[in-house]
Amino acid sequence: MATPSLRADASTLVEVTDLHVEFPTREGVVHAVRGVSFAIREGETLGIVGESGSGKSVSSQAMLRILPRPGRISRGSIRWHQRLPDGAVRATEITELGDRSSQMNALRRREMSLIMQEPMSALSPVHTIGNQIVERLRLGGSMTRAEARLKAIDLMRSVGIPNPEKRIDAYTFELSGGMRQRAMIAMAIGNAPRLLIADEPTTAVDVTIQAQVIRLLQSLQDSLRMSILIITHDLGVVATLAHRIAVMYRGEIVELGPVRDILKDPRHPYTQGLLRSVASLETSDEDSVATIPGVVPHPFEVVPGCPFHPRCSAFMPGVCDRVAPERTRLAPDREVRCHIYQSRA
Amino acid sequence: MAHVESGRPLLAVTDLKKHYPIRGSLLKRSRGSVRAVDGVSFAVKAGERFGLVGESGCGKTTLGRMIAGAHSATGGRITFEAQDGAPIEVTQLRGAALRRYLAQTQMVFQDPYSSLNPRRTVMQIVEEPMICLTDWDAERRKARVLRLLDDVGLDHRHAHRYPHAFSGGQRQRIGIARALAVGPRLLVCDEAVSALDVSIRGQIINLLRDLSAKLDLAIIFVSHDLGVVRHLCQRIAVMYAGRLVEIAASARLFEAPRHPYTEALLSAIPSVDPDATLRPIILDGDVADPGERPAGCSFHPRCRYAQDICRRKDPPLRAVGTEAHLVACHFAEDLHLRGNRMR
Ligand SMILES: Nc1ncnc2c1ncn2[C@@H]1O[C@H](COP(=O)(O)OP(=O)(O)OP(=O)(O)O)[C@@H](O)[C@H]1O
Ligand SMILES: Nc1ncnc2c1ncn2[C@@H]1O[C@H](COP(=O)(O)OP(=O)(O)OP(=O)(O)O)[C@@H](O)[C@H]1O
Ligand SMILES: [Mg+2]
Ligand SMILES: [Mg+2]
Numbered sequence: 001m002a003t004p005s006l007r008a009d010a011s012t013l014v015e016v017t018d019l020h021v022e023f024p025t026r027e028g029v030v031h032a033v034r035g036v037s038f039a040i041r042e043g044e045t046l047g048i049v050g051e052s053g054s055g056k057s058v059s060s061q062a063m064l065r066i067l068p069r070p071g072r073i074s075r076g077s078i079r080w081h082q083r084l085p086d087g088a089v090r091a092t093e094i095t096e097l098g099d100r101s102s103q104m105n106a107l108r109r110r111e112m113s114l115i116m117q118e119p120m121s122a123l124s125p126v127h128t129i130g131n132q133i134v135e136r137l138r139l140g141g142s143m144t145r146a147e148a149r150l151k152a153i154d155l156m157r158s159v160g161i162p163n164p165e166k167r168i169d170a171y172t173f174e175l176s177g178g179m180r181q182r183a184m185i186a187m188a189i190g191n192a193p194r195l196l197i198a199d200e201p202t203t204a205v206d207v208t209i210q211a212q213v214i215r216l217l218q219s220l221q222d223s224l225r226m227s228i229l230i231i232t233h234d235l236g237v238v239a240t241l242a243h244r245i246a247v248m249y250r251g252e253i254v255e256l257g258p259v260r261d262i263l264k265d266p267r268h269p270y271t272q273g274l275l276r277s278v279a280s281l282e283t284s285d286e287d288s289v290a291t292i293p294g295v296v297p298h299p300f301e302v303v304p305g306c307p308f309h310p311r312c313s314a315f316m317p318g319v320c321d322r323v324a325p326e327r328t329r330l331a332p333d334r335e336v337r338c339h340i341y342q343s344r345a
Numbered sequence: 346m347a348h349v350e351s352g353r354p355l356l357a358v359t360d361l362k363k364h365y366p367i368r369g370s371l372l373k374r375s376r377g378s379v380r381a382v383d384g385v386s387f388a389v390k391a392g393e394r395f396g397l398v399g400e401s402g403c404g405k406t407t408l409g410r411m412i413a414g415a416h417s418a419t420g421g422r423i424t425f426e427a428q429d430g431a432p433i434e435v436t437q438l439r440g441a442a443l444r445r446y447l448a449q450t451q452m453v454f455q456d457p458y459s460s461l462n463p464r465r466t467v468m469q470i471v472e473e474p475m476i477c478l479t480d481w482d483a484e485r486r487k488a489r490v491l492r493l494l495d496d497v498g499l500d501h502r503h504a505h506r507y508p509h510a511f512s513g514g515q516r517q518r519i520g521i522a523r524a525l526a527v528g529p530r531l532l533v534c535d536e537a538v539s540a541l542d543v544s545i546r547g548q549i550i551n552l553l554r555d556l557s558a559k560l561d562l563a564i565i566f567v568s569h570d571l572g573v574v575r576h577l578c579q580r581i582a583v584m585y586a587g588r589l590v591e592i593a594a595s596a597r598l599f600e601a602p603r604h605p606y607t608e609a610l611l612s613a614i615p616s617v618d619p620d621a622t623l624r625p626i627i628l629d630g631d632v633a634d635p636g637e638r639p640a641g642c643s644f645h646p647r648c649r650y651a652q653d654i655c656r657r658k659d660p661p662l663r664a665v666g667t668e669a670h671l672v673a674c675h676f677a678e679d680l681h682l683r684g685n686r687m688r
Contacts, residue, residue, distance in 0.1 A: 052542045053512030162634035178401025203539045205401040207613035211625045233542050236615030260619045277543045281572045289547030299510050
């Protein structure tokens with residue numbers, strides 16, 4: 001499959017710089033996001049992959065200012081660029097807005113929307129699926145209930161929910177896991193957002209419906225120049241949909257670059273290990289799956305130096321366990337956070 | 346490829362059905378039913394790892410929950426071989442007999458976040474099924490929890506922590522330790538690894554494979570990740586609209602599928618190789634709705650090989666080529682379908 005290409009004139013939609021997020025808990029502070037920086041251009045898809053618990057969802061929740069308690073942004077900037085009707089660009093600093101301020105509400109209603117990782121916690125058990133989609137559509141503008149209901153049925157069909165005329169009156173417990181997930185997708189794309197954040201949007205659906213969802217997102221992107229931030233463990237989905245990938249490990253982006261370059265030539269030892277696991281799952285039937293050795297440290301533990309050093313095959317004693325590596329630029333659009341490349345640069 | 350010795354099955358499912366009534370939206374009268382599981386038959390041997398894949402909404406979770414005793418069946422039989430060799434009719438169990446069965450069949454769920462009670466420590470979570478389903482004393486239960494934590498690769502130091510700060514992979518291990526607590530002989534895993542990163546997915550698969558060999562534990566593994574299923578399971582069943590449409594040994598199913606739905610499914614596995622050439626077969630038409638099954642073969646409206654007979658006659662699941670390869674398609678012998686070796 002050809003790597004998706006991006007229009008050359010794309011300009012930055014959102015820019016995240018040195019973002020830190022903490023969860024102060026009774027047992028200790030979880031430093032969930034530790035200095036993450038990336039930008040997303042108009043019409044671009046950025047994929048975030050990485051370790052379970054590395055801060056992927058939390059980073060996206062910070063952008064929408066919907067961090068679960070007791071999470072808080074402790075440092076950094078999130079700059080949103082809004083194109084006004086006259087062509088001028090207005091920048092908004094999201095970290096300076098209140099979680100529930102009218103400006104933030106307006107951004108969430110009209111500019112960004114989210115497909116949540118866990119549909120059950122995002123959907124209401126006491127309202128029909130149709131009413132929930134209709135409410136979401138009406139938040140965005142001027143639709144009547146009847147118009148919104150017709151639109152909801154269309155949306156449900158486009159994400160592959162069978163018999164939407166009937167299912168629109170179903171409650172979430174009457175839907176299968178994958179149908180709930182597709183209902184969430186319908187809700188999130190209904191208002192044609194500038195940025196769609198899709199957190200594991202297809203884990204609960206089979207691969208043929210997944211292919212249908214991916215084609216739908218691509219066509220929305222083409223027609224609306226929508227930007228997409230997709231978070232997923234499925235590198236096949238990333239390879240198909242994303243232009244660039246960010247790889248996260250324990251709260252940091254350890255590698256960032258064009259999707260093709262990273263999948264063909266991963267540089268960070270964590271990315272290399274991850275791709276080896278994928279390859280071993282795809283090939284052998286007999287042997288055990290190749291995994292990255294060692295265990296993920298508990299979130300309260302403080303790891304000095306590079307967070308990956310206890311599990312790294314290229315570990316350099318005295319360096320990696322002492323000093324945190326800086327970001328090193330390998331090419332104009334490509335960077336890595338690892339001492340191997342830093343000492344060479 | 347490991348083969349399971351032929352022998353008596355641990356679990357036999359015969360013509361199993363689950364129909365949910367459809368609520369009328371205005372008059373609260375029932376308008377027919379969703380036939381979520383509609384006549385499923387298969388058997389699993391002791392220690393066998395059996396994969397279940399298929400379209401989203403085709404009835405996999407419903408089937409798994411009936412086997413684990415969490416849902417009642419509308420029709421059909423589930424027969425389980427008790428430790429003493431006597432058959433148990435699961436669908437007829439009540440009270441103490443049902444509890445004894447539940448100790449033999451445990452379930453692991455998809456979501457490692459909401460399936461663990463946040464107000465209980467790891468120790469309490471893993472101990473709970475022993476309190477409910479056995480008469481073991483506290484000392485024996487505590488000792489067993491520590492052994493189980495070893496088995497699933499979790500540090501004892503974590504036994505008194507609460508689950509909220511654990512990573513997804515660690516939580517899934519806690520869920521597996523809890524499921525193993527009462528010594529089941531069958532584990533039903535419903536999307537048990539889909540929330541985890543690939544390296545941890547690999548660890549859990551290796552763990553399940555080892556446990557199944559060590560404890561002679563049978564596993565029914567439901568997943569949309571076909572690579573994982575192929576890796577873990579010796580046999581795979583493909584489900585479509587409430588029925589099984591193909592059952593075969595894993596390698597055979599991937600290399601030489603004989604049902605057109607299986608072919609489409611295999612073709613849609615996205616590859617990480619940006620230069621991969623396999624093109625997904627696009628299934629036109631509506632996704633199957635178990636509430637409104639068409640006449641004839643359920644798959645015919647979307648099948649690119651459909652003929653007249655497919656619109657009229659429902660094909661039974663039958664052996665094709667070998668006894669071990671079952672297919673529900675009128676043209677199973679004639680079609681030359683594309684497999685997916687993946688690489
Ligand atoms: N409410 C909370 N209280 C304390 N810690 C939290 C809370 N929510 C998240 N965390 C911590 O933040 C870290 C990052 O979590 P996040 O959900 O972003 O991971 P993720 O990368 O999305 O993982 P996954 O792939 O499993 O979804 C985790 O280590 C977790 O322990
Ligand atoms: N409580 C219920 N009431 C009515 N219909 C239901 C109920 N539970 C499930 N269904 C329906 O039964 C069918 C099968 O659902 P099930 O959850 O078993 O599918 P599944 O194969 O596990 O799907 P997925 O892969 O998306 O998890 C679906 O059409 C669903 O809408
Ligand atoms: Mg997440
Ligand atoms: Mg399910």
